[in-house]
Amino acid sequence: QKEVEQDPGPLSVPEGAIVSLNCTYSNSAFQYFMWYRQYSRKGPELLMYTYSSGNKEDGRFTAQVDKSSKYISLFIRDSQPSDSATYLCAMYSSASKIIFGSGTRLSIRP
């Protein structure tokens, strides 16, 4: 079993929809959680960074961490065609290196 599981998609939704991207993990020691966005043939860029449980909002993006369920989510409101990309979750603890999910490919239909 992988330490971090992420549905590879592809996920296709119409413009304006709310998108939910998710990852599950097995290591209860993970404390720091990140979401990266990667456009085709580009390097990943950091979107959201959260510590421990709870929600964090930045514009149209909300990151949610549920440590009791070992589950993290990224919500995108009012999705735009420019949001079409691969989204990678990542996480680590104070004693571990960063572990990345395999990425979910998202497509927003105009």
Next chain:
Amino acid sequence: DGGITQSPKYLFRKEGQNVTLSCEQNLNHDAMYWYRQDPGQGLRLIYYSQIVNDFQKGDIAEGYSVSREKKESFPLTVTSAQKNPTAFYLCASSMVRDEQFFGPGTRLTVL
């Protein structure tokens, strides 16, 4: 203008040839990393370095080598021992145990 640069953007290698990928950062980060990305497989860690003149193997180090002679630079050599080197290579940097920032990547193709 702070950031991470990688060169070249595209690289072609002949069978049996060693090639070196460049990675430079001016973010004053202590740690640097090399990842390999294949379609549908996410990021796999090749090597990482947390301090100058020291580096550790990642999950798929065989066939690769690195050096860390300067804080700003972490070149990766893909040797002829790497039997399937065609992939997208990503360099990242961070403060130790902090979020990583990535370069634009180098696409390596074996001819």
